[in-house]
């Protein structure tokens with residue numbers, strides 16, 4: 209396999225904490241994590257928080273919460289770039305001493321003017337090298353009171369080539385690239401430089417990231433080479449698009465990973481879903497993380513953008529809900545139900561049993577919670593519906609039913625048999641009894657099978673709810 213090196217695998221997820229953990233980030237994290245798991249390697253979490261204006265502690269927490277919910281545990285870190293400033297300064301000093309970086313005193317206005325001139329001449333705008341040292345070159349006099357930036361001496365000729373494990377070989381001419389600013393006038397290092405030092409120091413062997421970073425890669429490779437650092441393998445994963453082919457955004461539904469538990473999705477469904485978004489293993493659609501970690505490789509990552517498909521996520525979530533333990537689902541559903549006024553008083557039906565009945569048809573835990581409310585709220589049936597369904601013609605059958613409820617063995621099969629007897633006795637059809645019962649017990653006409661509903665309500669609750677209507 210081309211994508212495995214002889215050294216132990218070390219991957220990283222390196223989010224910038226400027227918002228929530230979005231689906232694309234979570235998928236990158238999942239791929240990096242699974243690749244490390246597959247090869248007995250190490251997965252590192254690195255928080256790229258050097259953009260002080262946009263980074264927030266809440267966003268750091270959102271990333272950590274999202275990773276935790278998904279169960280993507282890191283082996284090392286989290287490392288925070290803001291805590292590594294001394295190290296970056298040290299490497300910058302080394303590069304200045306070795307001549308792979310230089311002080312540049314061109315003012316921002318001068319650089320802008322330079323770019324304007326180049327654009328006007330039809331050239332690609334780039335720093336013109338005024339302050340770049342060269343043999344026999346005399347640099348301009350250092351302007352007073354001006355703090356220099358530090359620029360990297362990008363090679364002037366030749367090209368950078370890497371064999372991207374997703375996209376294949378990519379070659380960029382060095383003439384396309386600027387002498388990148390690696391430290392600002394106040395000495396703080398810039399984004400691409402911190403990434404390079406970190407990937408080097410952390411011994412990263414495989415950089416798996418979104419393809420919005422593909423333009424950074426040749427710059428990072430050049431700096432790594434200048435440092436004499438080993439080069440990791442790079443894999444740039446295409447973006448996730450909405451079902452309409454547009455870049456995934458709020459318009460397409462939730463893009464923050466932590467919106468999904470709030471909407472009743474299970475982490476195993478989300479993981480399975482994300483794993484198939486841009487990666488495949490034959491026709492496998494449903495698999496555990498154990499299987500995924502046994503299979504995941506970089507050779508089967510798709511070159512084209514993946515499309516987010518909410519129906520497929522729902523289908524997977526339904527699959528995992530059906531497999532999930534009822535007590536676990538009940539614990540997830542209960543707080544949602546309490547918010548809707550559900551009362552879990554002694555004698556109320558066992559929520560795990562209710563969940564067991566409802567989960568077959570639920571796409572989300574929230575679907576279960578909504579459907580389960582009938583068991584934990586005083587029914588308030590619409591008066592017109594009651595008048596329509598609980599007619600004088602039906603009342604004797606209801607009374608008979610209630611009387612038999614006092615004696616019948618309380619299980620679904622016995623209840624079904626008893627209902628049949630009542631129907632026969634009163635010469636009624638099933639809906640003529642089931643609809644009034646649904647209305648009086650649940651307050652609505654749609655419920656699961658009436659015998660199952662009765663069983664879950666329990667004898668006491670059924671009799672209490674019928675009492676007002678059956679004298």
Ligand code: GLU
Nearest residue numbers: 222223224256403417421
């Ligand atoms: N911090 C970058 C981001 O959040 C990722 C950088 C990288 O993976 O190299 O997009």
